[in-house]
Amino acid sequence: MMTMTSKAADAAALLIAWYDRHHRDLPWRISPAMAARGVRPDPYHIWMSEVMLQQTTVQAVKAYFEKFRGLWPTVGDLAAADTEEVMKAWAGLGYYARARNLKKCAEAVARDHGGVFPDTEEGLKALPGIGDYTAAAVAAIAFNRQSAVLDGNVERVISRLHAIETPLPAAKPQMRALVAAMTPQERPGDFAQGMMDLGATICTPRRPACALCPLNSHCLALKIADPETFPRKAAKKEKPLRLGAAFVAIDPSGAVYLRKRADTGLLGGMTEVPGTAWTSRVDGDNSIDARPFPAQWQACGAITHVFTHFELRLSVYRATVAGASPGIGNGWWEPAETLGAQALPTVMKKAIAQAIPHAFATVGTEPKRQMRKTTA
Numbered sequence: 001m002m003t004m005t006s007k008a009a010d011a012a013a014l015l016i017a018w019y020d021r022h023h024r025d026l027p028w029r030i031s032p033a034m035a036a037r038g039v040r041p042d043p044y045h046i047w048m049s050e051v052m053l054q055q056t057t058v059q060a061v062k063a064y065f066e067k068f069r070g071l072w073p074t075v076g077d078l079a080a081a082d083t084e085e086v087m088k089a090w091a092g093l094g095y096y097a098r099a100r101n102l103k104k105c106a107e108a109v110a111r112d113h114g115g116v117f118p119d120t121e122e123g124l125k126a127l128p129g130i131g132d133y134t135a136a137a138v139a140a141i142a143f144n145r146q147s148a149v150l151d152g153n154v155e156r157v158i159s160r161l162h163a164i165e166t167p168l169p170a171a172k173p174q175m176r177a178l179v180a181a182m183t184p185q186e187r188p189g190d191f192a193q194g195m196m197d198l199g200a201t202i203c204t205p206r207r208p209a210c211a212l213c214p215l216n217s218h219c220l221a222l223k224i225a226d227p228e229t230f231p232r233k234a235a236k237k238e239k240p241l242r243l244g245a246a247f248v249a250i251d252p253s254g255a256v257y258l259r260k261r262a263d264t265g266l267l268g269g270m271t272e273v274p275g276t277a278w279t280s281r282v283d284g285d286n287s288i289d290a291r292p293f294p295a296q297w298q299a300c301g302a303i304t305h306v307f308t309h310f311e312l313r314l315s316v317y318r319a320t321v322a323g324a325s326p327g328i329g330n331g332w333w334e335p336a337e338t339l340g341a342q343a344l345p346t347v348m349k350k351a352i353a354q355a356i357p358h359a360f361a362t363v364g365t366e367p368k369r370q371m372r373k374t375t376a
């Protein structure tokens with residue numbers, strides 16, 4: 001059992017009192033009032049939301065969470081689902097390894113645990129795709145375990161409270177220890193969610209609303225410096241550039257020629273238009289010469305897309321192909337009306353939209369990233 005200093009205990013109590021009044025209503029959450037009546041959140045919902053929230057904003061996740069809960073109301077339903085359908089439902093959320101891990105984890109819970117999530121950090125960490133952060137978050141929020149939960153929002157709050165000079169990511173162990181020292185025995189799940197909400201709504205990256213902050217009397221950054229300069233960050237390395245080409249073939253009815261990517265690797269199992277490999281070689285062939293089959297190909301510009309470890313620039317070509325399948329492997333012609341329902345990652349939607357401007361009603365960039373950890 002952890003001994004809390006009275007200062008840390010006071011800060012934790014202030015935070016929980018603030019959370020009781022100002023918590024965000026989120027579709028996977030149980031309000032403090034309901035929790036006080038003994039209602040516990042569904043671990044399946046907490047786990048699924050936490051996996052979705054890795055590197056994606058709450059706003060973007062809400063609709064996906066509702067969709068998944070509607071399609072697969074229990075972890076057993078998700079375990080039994082067709083992987084292709086899960087990938088389709090995930091399309092647009094990015095970081096597709098998370099969708100594959102979500103499915104594998106659901107299968108493990110259904111097969112090895114009778115459909116019941118383990119209720120400890122260690123038990124959760126033994127499941128596929130659950131790392132330190134997700135295990136701590138699910139243990140704290142779903143099972144009220146005294147786990148130290150450290151996501152991007154919490155890192156910001158704790159770095160400011162203690163004016164931590166060590167830059168990220170080297171500061172993480174120190175941050176985790178400070179959060180652990182502050183996490184109370186009573187209501188650790190609400191404490192974790194309170195820290196997340198404070199970081200998301202008050203202790204924001206820019207212009208934190210310190211006057212409204214329940215922890216302002218404890219905050220060292222506010223006393224000695226400009227809170228916005230925390231957390232300190234190591235200088236960013238520039239992302240390497242990769243180049244490639246995408247070929248959008250359209251038949252006279254408006255159908256688009258699609259194919260499935262290999263199951264392993266980046267965007268594994270997702271749908272794409274034919275294209276080249278993505279290479280860092282500037283002399284790699286991303287010209288019309290790389291076309292997958294003969295047709296009247298026309299260049300229609302380029303799109304860029306930023307992945308975790310590199311930036312991709314894709315030259316896009318378009319051709320209208322008369323008649324049936326050009327016979328280039330195991331692709332298929334997807335009618336224009338059902339294009340949006342395919343498991344197309346955002347980069348492919350951008351490429352298709354570049355060739356066919358009205359192919360999708362709304363095609364944007366990947367949802368804005370939040371500072372959450374991911375292995376994708």
Ligand code: SF4
Pocket residue numbers: 157160161202203204208209210211213214215216219220221222227
């Ligand atoms: S006082 Fe300001 S900087 Fe400090 S934790 Fe609160 S919002 Fe963040």
